[in-house]
Amino acid sequence: MYAVFIIFLPFIMAALLPATHRLIGDRLIGWYVMAVPLVLFAALIRLIPQIAGGEIVSASYAWIPDAGIDLAVRVDGLGMIFALLITGVGTLVALYSIYYLSPRESLGHFYVYLLLFMGAMLGVVFSDNLMLLYTFWELTSISSFLLIAFWYHRKGSRYGAQKAMLITVMGGFSLLAGFLMLYFMSGTFSISEIIGMRDVLAGEPMIVPAMFLILLGAFTKSVQFPFHIWLPDAMEAPTPVSAYLHSATMVKAGIYLVALFTPLFGGMEYWFWSLSIAGIVTLLWGAFNAMKQNDLKALLAYSTISQLGLIMSLLGFGSAALSASAAGDPAVYAAAGFAALFYMLNHSTFKGLLFMVIGIVDHEIGTRDIRRLGGLMSFMPVTFTFAVIGSFSMAGLPPFNGFLSKEMFFGAAVDIASGQPFAGGAEVLFPVVGWLASVFTFIYCTIIVYRTFLGPVQPEKIDRVPHEAPKGMLVAPGILAVLVILIFFFPNVIGKYVIGPAMQVMFPALSREADLVPEITAWHGVNLPLVMTFGVIALGLLLFITFRHWRRIYRVAPFRWTMDSIYRGLLQTGEAASNIVTDLYMTGRSRDYFVFIYLFFLITAGGMLFLTGAFEPDFSRGPVGIFEISFVIIMAFAAIAMLFVRSRITATLLNGVLGYSVAIFFVFFRAPDLALTQTVIETVTTVLFLLCFHFLPEWKPEDSPLRTKVVNGLIAIGAGVLVTAFGLTVQGYDVYGSISVYFEESYKLAGGSNIVNAILGDFRAFDTMLEVVVLFIAGIGVYTLIALKPKKGEDDVEGK
Amino acid sequence: MEFHMTILVGILVTVAVYLLLSRNMVRIILGTAILSHAVHLLLITMGGAGEGKVPLLRESDGPYADALPQALILTAIVISFATTALLLVLAYRTYEESGSDNMNTIRRIDRE
Numbered sequence: 035m036y037a038v039f040i041i042f043l044p045f046i047m048a049a050l051l052p053a054t055h056r057l058i059g060d061r062l063i064g065w066y067v068m069a070v071p072l073v074l075f076a077a078l079i080r081l082i083p084q085i086a087g088g089e090i091v092s093a094s095y096a097w098i099p100d101a102g103i104d105l106a107v108r109v110d111g112l113g114m115i116f117a118l119l120i121t122g123v124g125t126l127v128a129l130y131s132i133y134y135l136s137p138r139e140s141l142g143h144f145y146v147y148l149l150l151f152m153g154a155m156l157g158v159v160f161s162d163n164l165m166l167l168y169t170f171w172e173l174t175s176i177s178s179f180l181l182i183a184f185w186y187h188r189k190g191s192r193y194g195a196q197k198a199m200l201i202t203v204m205g206g207f208s209l210l211a212g213f214l215m216l217y218f219m220s221g222t223f224s225i226s227e228i229i230g231m232r233d234v235l236a237g238e239p240m241i242v243p244a245m246f247l248i249l250l251g252a253f254t255k256s257v258q259f260p261f262h263i264w265l266p267d268a269m270e271a272p273t274p275v276s277a278y279l280h281s282a283t284m285v286k287a288g289i290y291l292v293a294l295f296t297p298l299f300g301g302m303e304y305w306f307w308s309l310s311i312a313g314i315v316t317l318l319w320g321a322f323n324a325m326k327q328n329d330l331k332a333l334l335a336y337s338t339i340s341q342l343g344l345i346m347s348l349l350g351f352g353s354a355a356l357s358a359s360a361a362g363d364p365a366v367y368a369a370a371g372f373a374a375l376f377y378m379l380n381h382s383t384f385k386g387l388l389f390m391v392i393g394i395v396d397h398e399i400g401t402r403d404i405r406r407l408g409g410l411m412s413f414m415p416v417t418f419t420f421a422v423i424g425s426f427s428m429a430g431l432p433p434f435n436g437f438l439s440k441e442m443f444f445g446a447a448v449d450i451a452s453g454q455p456f457a458g459g460a461e462v463l464f465p466v467v468g469w470l471a472s473v474f475t476f477i478y479c480t481i482i483v484y485r486t487f488l489g490p491v492q493p494e495k496i497d498r499v500p501h502e503a504p505k506g507m508l509v510a511p512g513i514l515a516v517l518v519i520l521i522f523f524f525p526n527v528i529g530k531y532v533i534g535p536a537m538q539v540m541f542p543a544l545s546r547e548a549d550l551v552p553e554i555t556a557w558h559g560v561n562l563p564l565v566m567t568f569g570v571i572a573l574g575l576l577l578f579i580t581f582r583h584w585r586r587i588y589r590v591a592p593f594r595w596t597m598d599s600i601y602r603g604l605l606q607t608g609e610a611a612s613n614i615v616t617d618l619y620m621t622g623r624s625r626d627y628f629v630f631i632y633l634f635f636l637i638t639a640g641g642m643l644f645l646t647g648a649f650e651p652d653f654s655r656g657p658v659g660i661f662e663i664s665f666v667i668i669m670a671f672a673a674i675a676m677l678f679v680r681s682r683i684t685a686t687l688l689n690g691v692l693g694y695s696v697a698i699f700f701v702f703f704r705a706p707d708l709a710l711t712q713t714v715i716e717t718v719t720t721v722l723f724l725l726c727f728h729f730l731p732e733w734k735p736e737d738s739p740l741r742t743k744v745v746n747g748l749i750a751i752g753a754g755v756l757v758t759a760f761g762l763t764v765q766g767y768d769v770y771g772s773i774s775v776y777f778e779e780s781y782k783l784a785g786g787s788n789i790v791n792a793i794l795g796d797f798r799a800f801d802t803m804l805e806v807v808v809l810f811i812a813g814i815g816v817y818t819l820i821a822l823k824p825k826k827g828e829d830d831v832e833g834k
Numbered sequence: 835m836e837f838h839m840t841i842l843v844g845i846l847v848t849v850a851v852y853l854l855l856s857r858n859m860v861r862i863i864l865g866t867a868i869l870s871h872a873v874h875l876l877l878i879t880m881g882g883a884g885e886g887k888v889p890l891l892r893e894s895d896g897p898y899a900d901a902l903p904q905a906l907i908l909t910a911i912v913i914s915f916a917t918t919a920l921l922l923v924l925a926y927r928t929y930e931e932s933g934s935d936n937m938n939t940i941r942r943i944d945r946e
Binding site for chain 1: 835836837838839840841842843844845846847848849850851852853854855856857858859860861862864867868871872874875876878879880881883886887888889890891892896898899900901902904905907908909911912913915916917918919920922923924925926927929930935937938941944945
């Protein structure tokens with residue numbers, strides 16, 4: 035119950051938000067929202083001792099039991115890390131938003147989206163049912179879409195939102211397909227059961243495609259190359275959103291998914307190589323592109339891409355620990371998994387901090403373009419300090435938490451290169467590429483600090499007088515900055531209580547705690563990782579100073595390539611193709627549409643009737659009265675004459691003949707109510723026709739070419755013949771008998787002796803009510819068309 | 835009798851569909867009116883044309899004619915009246931705005 039409450043609290047609060055907003059106003063609504071993650075964070079902290087003790091809090095309620103879909107919630111060590119990030123960073127971001135967003139913005143929308151996202155994200159990390167996880171997964175995409183498009187009047191926001199949506203939802207579909215494959219192999223949607231069947235599933239041939247489909251979902255969400263292109267465009271969102279969704283939490287959903295399925299797929303060679311290579315390539319490409327950005331947020335976006343690649347590759351390295359056949363010590367490889375989680379936590383602190391710093395610069399100076407910034411240190415000393423802490427941590431310098439995790443990354447990459455778990459040979463490249471990417475990282479971290487806060491001020495390029503941010507805005511980044519330093523000094527608290535339990539979930543095969551939770555030390559003697567860090571600093575400084583000279587490299591292929599052109603090309607081709615197809619049948623001619631309808635009717639219905647051999651006409655004539663047959667002849671003549679008359683008055687009168695004849699048939703066929711209604715309606719209809727003719731021109735003979743007329747005639751005859759064929763066939767069957775006997779009890783059941791009336795007014799009264807609604811709608815339509823004509827000049831509503 | 839009625843329904847459907855496929859708005863509307871006549875006749879024929887007695891419990895002791903198709907048709911008559919009225923007014927307004935009652939001309943004006 036407790037766990038379910040944690041997921042649904044944000045949704046409940048989001049539903050209550052509009053009413054609360056009206057009650058407490060713009061000034062306090064942010065605090066109302068902040069209370070949600072704060073309460074949840076406290077609730078989760080309370081659970082930590084239990085979870086760290088290896089306990090798992092779970093609850094399950096039947097949701098769609100026929101399909102095996104349950105509302106199954108499971109709080110374990112792995113979900114806990116992510117949930118702590120979601121609620122912890124969520125609290126700080128909400129606090130920051132209170133000062134960041136002007137009350138003129140539509141705060142109600144913003145906070146509802148934010149809470150929706152929070153709930154969806156908690157749902158993702160606590161679901162123990164594949165379908166439940168998938169539902170929440172897509173919900174995070176949708177709330178991200180809404181938040182990126184928050185300033186929807188900007189073109190860039192709409193473009194970015196659409197791009198993010200298209201790419202992540204494509205990945206979502208792939209994920210769904212992968213999940214369904216898992217379901218068909220295992221027969222259950224329960225994630226913990228599926229993971230428990232690891233040995234059985236390993237032999238299934240479908241496990242590899244399922245693995246790749248799930249990876250595609252994780253890679254699109256966690257911006258792995260080449261799906262990373264949506265993240266820079268997502269930076270159009272307000273900065274608190276970028277800090278929260280697009281750096282600290284949502285983009286880590288893919289990381290979560292990979293970690294979640296590590297106990298199932300870990301140890302497979304495909305899994306190891308896919309993760310390692312995708313991660314390493316993303317790491318390098320992201321860092322390389324970050325250096326050339328002029329927009330500070332774009333720079334941070336690429337740096338996020340790069341660091342997500344780093345985490346992904348670490349998860350890949352770690353998965354080798356679960357292979358039975360891999361060479362080397364599993365505990366050494368598992369340390370990479372530990373490093374992944376530790377790096378992820380650190381990343382959320384320093385990257386969230388940096389986003390908030392950039393947000394402050396943007397908010398107070400009015401730009402985040404480094405070509406216009408510089409020398410802000412003396413105006414914004416606090417912000418500057420935060421920027422230094424965040425950047426140095428990201429660059430991997432002591433005494434900040436980034437140093438520890440960067441060292442661990444180097445160590446893990448070196449261990450993989452020397453251990454060669456799958457004897458691929460390519461492993462030796464991992465530490466080399468990782469080291470190079472770290473040099474780039476060092477360079478762009480220096481760019482952030484130097485180009486923004488040091489160097490000359492350029493007052494002519496900025497519109498405002500630089501000044502420090504209001505105190506309230508500095509609180510959230512301040513807390514993060516303190517964390518960045520605290521984690522450096524006390525890393526093992528987090529290692530033992532937060533990461534350790536998650537390691538038990540990820541590597542169930544390794545049971546010794548010492549294997550799962552390595553001791554984190556800042557000083558471990560002069561070893562290879564430390565030497566690598568020194569190398570990073572030396573080469574990084576050198577390249578930063580000479581950046582002007584080698585910047586041209588970005589104009590040379592393949593360095594200038596962005597994957598954007600592929601995306602745009604695909605989108606444009608898709609649009610063009612769909613236009614061509616649509617224009618083929620959406621011609622705007624009513625005749626064409628009727629032709630499609632009747633051809634479809636002829637082909638499908640006629641095909642079914644004749645191909646299945648159901649056509650058994652009943653040609654029995656039965657008794658025929660003289661009156662009946664004469665009216666049949668009258669109607670047939672009137673109908674056929676309709677095709678040849680030259681005057682519309684005649685045509686209307688012929689229609690009247692048909693209508694009154696129908697009324698007479700109702701008399702013959704024992705339906706007095708129908709005959710009465712038909713007579714009245716036919717009279718009114720004829721009057722309506724004649725009334726309209728006053729305003730409409732005399733009709734001209736049809737000017738269609740003969741060919742069209744022949745085709746029309748054939749279709750019409752076909753439709754008539756087919757309806758007759760159906761009628762005759764139906765008369766030949768009497769499979770089920772009449773159900774009208776039931777209605778003959780109408781006096782007893784409904785108190786009416788007129789059965790037809792009883793059906794309309796009682797048995798099917800709901801239908802009749804809706805029919806009245808239809809009449810009402812038609813009446814409104816008629817009234818609107820006649821009474822509410824636009825006055826002259828007013829019809830320009832579309833601004834044409 | 836059912837046989838003759840079914841043939842008549844076929845003729846009505848043919849005429850209605852042919853009118854629906856034409857270009858003139860009034861012809862199309864007449865087509866919809868005739869199509870509904872055809873469907874009503876088809877429904878009542880399927881319920882057994884001319885069999886049984888009028889479905890009024892006080893008038894006779896049965897067997898009664900099938901009341902269900904009658905109820906269906908009663909609803910259908912009213913609805914088809916509503917659509918015919920709406921279509922006629924729509925045609926009138928379209929002509930007023932576009933100056934034409936030819937679907938092809940109207941389409942051209944609409945695309946411009």
